[in-house]
Amino acid sequence: MTGQPWSILRPHRIRWIECDLYAHANHTAYLTLFEDLRIEHWEKLTGAPPGYDRPSPVVAQIDVRYLRAAVFRDEVMLGVRCASFRRTSFVHEYAMMKEGQDLCTARIVCVVARQDTGEKVPIWGELRETLLAEGAIEG
Amino acid sequence: MTGQPWSILRPHRIRWIECDLYAHANHTAYLTLFEDLRIEHWEKLTGAPPGYDRPSPVVAQIDVRYLRAAVFRDEVMLGVRCASFRRTSFVHEYAMMKEGQDLCTARIVCVVARQDTGEKVPIWGELRETLLAEGAIEG
Amino acid sequence: MTGQPWSILRPHRIRWIECDLYAHANHTAYLTLFEDLRIEHWEKLTGAPPGYDRPSPVVAQIDVRYLRAAVFRDEVMLGVRCASFRRTSFVHEYAMMKEGQDLCTARIVCVVARQDTGEKVPIWGELRETLLAEGAIEG
Amino acid sequence: MTGQPWSILRPHRIRWIECDLYAHANHTAYLTLFEDLRIEHWEKLTGAPPGYDRPSPVVAQIDVRYLRAAVFRDEVMLGVRCASFRRTSFVHEYAMMKEGQDLCTARIVCVVARQDTGEKVPIWGELRETLLAEGAIEG
Secondary structure, eight states: OOOSOOSEEEEEEOOGGGBOTTSBBOHHHHHHHHHHHHHHHHHHHHSSOOOTTSOEEEEEEEEEEEOSOOBTTOEEEEEEEEEEEOSSEEEEEEEEEETTEEEEEEEEEEEEEOTTTOOBOOOOHHHHHHHHHTTOEEO | OOOSOOSEEEEEEOOGGGBOTTSBBOHHHHHHHHHHHHHHHHHHHHSSOOOTTSOEEEEEEEEEEEOSOOBTTOEEEEEEEEEEEOSSEEEEEEEEEETTEEEEEEEEEEEEEOTTTOOBOOOOHHHHHHHHHTTOEEO | OOOSOOSEEEEEEOOGGGBOTTSBBOHHHHHHHHHHHHHHHHHHHHSSOOOTTSOEEEEEEEEEEEOSOOBTTOEEEEEEEEEEEOSSEEEEEEEEEETTEEEEEEEEEEEEEOTTTOOBOOOOHHHHHHHHHTTOEEO | OOOSOOSEEEEEEOOGGGBOTTSBBOHHHHHHHHHHHHHHHHHHHHSSOOOTTSOEEEEEEEEEEEOSOOBTTOEEEEEEEEEEEOSSEEEEEEEEEETTEEEEEEEEEEEEEOTTTOOBOOOOHHHHHHHHHTTOEEO
16 A cells, blocks of 8 residues: 555445444445445546446456454545556555554556447546646556 | 366356446456355355354455456356465455356455454364365465 | 246345345345346246346335345245236236245336336237236236 | 424435446335435434344335436435334335435334344333424324
8 A cells, every 4th residue: 555645535334234244344345335436536537427438447456455344333434546557547545444543455456448339548638647646656 | 366176166147236337247246246155165164154153254355356347147157266275264266257268256365263252263174174175275 | 915826936045145234134135136036037028138228127116024034044935926917017026935934025016118218118919918828917 | 105304314426336237226225225214213213223132123014116216426315204103113204305306215114123032122111202202103
């Protein structure tokens, strides 16, 4: 994990539906919460949420560490930031935190693509500038 | 991915609920299907499904690659095998395949622990023998 | 609930993901399992699964009774049948059963509509014949 | 639906995970959002969220009408109120609204029970007073 600031950081309270028999958040619940951040971040960067007919992030690889279990009713913080990017892809870092400690961290590689054509889309000039301004590293 | 045989290999048809706006299986849907295999494999190995008051696998780390999208009604195969194990943890490999090609592969590290005591549990003799017999590597 | 035979009846084992902190299937898990039956039944009746550009069932009203809780690893049976139909809608009955007893029953009203045009579609002649042959009542 | 004020009314933005191939919220997504309200309402009424070892609401029957589809990114309002109660049960009314119009309404019967003993629990005096003060009708 890099040390740059979070692009989005917001609170969440662990929901009933997110928990399993152990009263822990299921391992996929963290990823769905991170998905919300990814969509919000993309909308913030590009002015539009992901859609079928425009360049949108597609998850290609995820690497997730579950450090301490989040439990029902936990008040946690969720963060996302873009660590780096290349011609048609970027790397996001995510964390779920509680009282300053990481419960879960993730590194997710996304490809920018259009669903209607199936083609990868190079990161365009304005998007590149915004990512650099947020602290992302090119290359 | 190692080349050993799958411990469990079974068919699945992609469900409506697993798909998102793109008609693709959501990235978490693959993980929930793998979770089913993990539970079934654990029951096959130990004679009991995971439970609160007995040693059970807890997901500590996942590394997943999404190679080609699974879409609604796809007939796929799902496989799991234990690649290796150490004193209190093991590494599972998973795949979703279609017509012989990988759509998604995952490497998941689980710790064996009891939820009621919160303690890690060393892999016991009989479990060790079964894992070795399945082709898992120790260490 | 009517007494006609089930059009589809099949086994299911309650999954980890379907259960909540009480180790019971969440009340929505029953509905998602019924959704699978609805889609399969529609494909059986019409030769194609629901889709954006063809007449497909849309849920308009549900009435569900939870009689006894299904728990993790329960082996249950799931059934669906069409009880009745009108010009552009039909009523499905569903049940989850265990050892001959109902755990959950549902009555679901669906409208037949196309998503691409937003229009309701009258039940056509061949579909009407098939529904009557399955025991559904017209009107 | 009765005309009393909502006990809880709050905004929600339809999430990616809540939507299916039609870009509509899946019919179960509404129910999970209503579940959050039910839990929050119970905590507001009794001072504690539902739990295994204390009286908690258990869903016995749901009657839901889907009037207009909620779609991805819709800004909606969610409301819950207790319409009536009897010795060991109560009836909740829920709605998802957009721009003042109902998208979905539900009437849900809950039994008050303890999971650890399996017993129904009569609504106690203080809870009864609170429900009456919120506008719920007894009987």
